[in-house]
Amino acid sequence: NRRIVLNARPKGAPDDETLRLEEGEIPSPGAGEMLLRTEYLSLDPYMRGRMNDAKSYAEPVKIGEVMTGQVVAEVMESNLSGFAKGDRVLNTSGWQDYAISNGDQVLNLGPDPEHPSWSLGILGMPGYTAYAGLLKIGEPKQGETVVVAAATGPVGATVGQIARIKGARAVGVAGGPEKCKHAVEHLGFDACIDHNADDFAEQLKSACPDGIDVYFENVGGKVLYGVLPLLNPFARVPVCGVVSWYNLPGLPDGPDMAPAIMGTVLRMKVKMQGFIIFDSFGPDTYREFARDMTDWLKSGEIKYTEQIVEGLENAPNALYDLLVGKSFGKMVVKVA
Ligand code: NDP
Known part of the structure; x- marks a missing residue:
């Protein structure tokens, strides 16, 4: 053993x-x-x-x-x-x-x-995380713009596809051209930006001409800083993870970004809510997830x-x- x-x-x-x-x-x-x-x-x-x-x-x-x-x-x-x-x-x-x-x-x-x-994966913890975090906290509406990073991972890919099912525009962020191509061509994202690009923030801005209504936070770091100035009034930010910081032994060097983050939350009246999938939603949400996801996988709406x-x-x-x-x-x- x-x-x-x-x-x-x-x-x-x-x-x-x-x-x-x-x-x-x-x-x-x-x-x-x-x-x-x-x-x-x-x-x-x-x-x-x-x-x-x-x-x-x-x-x-x-x-x-x-x-x-x-x-x-x-x-x-x-x-x-x-x-x-x-x-x-x-x-x-x-x-x-x-x-x-x-x-x-x-x-x-x-x-x-x-x-x-x-x-x-899709029928378990990561799929449920995407479903509940996006629909119960992000609450995307028809025509709104949803941004999510780690867009080809199990959570991000599912967030983008559910956003599309709900009639929103899905803009992904991923590491490298191959992942971005997959997000757009296979998963159906409207656009996907490579976070390694030097002009990442400008590219994100061009991909979100109407601003951002829902930022599903998976990674933190540079992606969060690119998103901040694009958030619309009353934007929702489900805080699911901050993987770009998981390997940090302490606070990073550089400017203190807290004023920019809190200032945006205040001025734009952003609803930012963290969640842990094991205890943040009730059994009804889980049942809705199991039903919808099974249907979406069967119909091919979710890949x-x-x-x-x-x-x-x-x-x-x-x-x-x-x-x-x-x-x-x-x-x-x-x-x-
Ligand atoms: P993934 O399989 O997508 O793996 C993480 C991805 O994060 C990587 O593949 C990479 O994608 C991206 N990434 C890593 N470093 C950086 C960086 N510096 N900048 C930008 N992107 C980076 O993970 P999951 O789908 O399983 O999880 C996604 C997030 O959801 C994580 O933060 C995880 O902790 C969180 N989570 C939270 C839960 C909760 O209950 N709150 C439950 C489940 C997951 P790429 O190469 O495209 O950049």
Whole structure:
């Protein structure tokens, strides 16, 4: 049983010292337990935060503890009613081949789900994040302009496509011409701007001639600063993530941007609201998401792209790549 544990807390970007692969025995389930074999492991930006010993909405991973993460696993042996050998489940047993579970907080996907890994992406946490954050906080209206960065990632790609379904204009921001082409030609964004361009702010302005009504905040940094002067009165800013800052060991050098941010929020009467998907919306919102997303995937209105990395041993570097934009689509590790 291979497990990847937190070896040392990174200062800045994680490196070869951050995570460590360990080998051990395959555990056996006792009464009221089941043995799960991980099939797919989801890699997500929040994992960088769990490596820090800092106050957050979730406990940090302890040194020597298995890295946290959502998985789709197969039930290998079960002493639990409601879970049979061969069932696939959604669980948070982290970066390891096998885990024991008592069934708490485990969702049974049945013996033969059509796209098992989608429960980690478009039909799971990132898809729901895009849906609830955009529709319940962003509230895009017909003809409005919605801007979202990380536009080809699982959250951003979904935000842009839902914005279009709701009749808004979707302007994406992504790293590089290939991602921008994908956003426009495959995902249907109205425009997509490369944040690496020297004249990024001017390009963003040209792509948003009527200003910005909803900025779905995924990345912070340069993209946020480009967006600020374009926000319209009563703009909405769901604050979902600030991935460009996750590897920062402290406050960056440079001018203090707080007056520009708070001044804009005040003058433009911006509604800026953070959310954490696990506890910010009620069960009704989740049900609406499950219904709408299933329909949109069936009708082809929403398209979904995954990047599958083979092998648990490759998960650390895949996560580090994801944090700096070297992934394309939803990053998932095929473990078994
Ligand atoms: P992605 O798979 O899209 O990965 C992150 C992307 O961020 C990278 O691919 C890269 O895309 C972009 N990025 C990285 N560094 C920078 C930078 N310096 N400037 C601009 N863009 C950068 O991630 P997800 O779709 O899974 O998540 C998107 C955001 O949503 C994250 O901030 C995440 O933490 C947040 N999130 C929040 C949740 C909540 O409950 N609040 C739940 C789930 C996700 P590119 O190459 O295109 O720049």
